[in-house]
Amino acid sequence: MKARSALLLGSLSAALVAFALTSPRVVAADKVDPVADAKAFQNFFFQKFPDVKHEDFVNGPYSMNADMKRQWQEKEEFPPYEFALDAGKEMFATPFKNGKTYADCFPSGGIGIRQNYPYFDEKEGKVVTLELALNRCREANGEVPYSYVKDEMASLTAYMAYTSRGKLMDIKIPDDPRALAAFENGKRYFYTRRGQMNFSCASCHVQSPGERIRAEILAPALGILNAMPIYRSEWSGMGTTSRRFVTCNSQTRAVPLEPQADEYRDVEYFLSYVANGLPISGPGARP
């Protein structure tokens, strides 16, 4: 019995070696490799849109259409997110009831750090987004948390993004199997078709950026989160990344998840990581 299983094992490993020798390229496929993924992701867009400057991808649909770009540049002289920005600045500076401020919860006092979020928290074993960190900061100081999708949260993150404008997205994936799993899970969510329309996030934002969906021009997935939060004319107000994910789901007639659900945090992690090296441009304005 023993001899037989040893023989079986021997021939099996011999077969494996032979397989590896004959098809050396297949080996990497089932391994999570964020570096290679990010490179492939960026190259896809750079090759698809050779005329678009790399750092311009963060401007979404405006990088794809000259007319829209002109309108937007005109609008940027007096941007619609200005009220939110002013409100966010004031909120950020106003102390909590216990005298502490948001600045006490964040590295460098919360200024110029947007490019580091979301990050993987090794203690918690999960991805932590800026919105989540802000609400945790509020709760730790005895304040009620804000809505994750708009209003105060969007104003606060608008201000924090504004102080980080031009800094390059710098998401890290620590050497931790849980971090790799979160990245992989986010990637899977991004490419999985769902809802009545059977669309994935990638159906619009990888397959068809620059093309029209009714009157709108689809934004490229590359750098799409660098502009968050955004003022959307369609919403006539500000929205966070969570709001974008929720509306994306309902537009494809899928059931949206709760804002800051694990899947949303993972997909934010994935999308931010593959945009590493592109500048923060938030808060943005979109049609």
Next chain:
Amino acid sequence: MASTIRVRATSNGDITEVQALIQHPMDTGLVKDSKGELIPAHYIQELKFECNGKDVFVANWGTAVSKDPYVKFSFKGAKKGDDLKISWIDNKGGSDTTTAKIS
């Protein structure tokens, strides 16, 4: 509370270009809230820009203007350093006024 009006006025020779952004809900009275009740109409009725005691832009608005309206226009006859007074009145009697220097 901060002003609901943001203005930028720049003089370029004889022509002064004015941009203004006003924070206002501009409710039409046709939209329902999450409980299914109508949100009452609430909109700016008159928007006025004055320079050196003279009206340079007066708009009589209705419900068709979008939320947080943006206005841009230019006029002649002002110079750098002049004051530009902006005011609005809405249908509920609310109002706001601010003054900006032409730069």
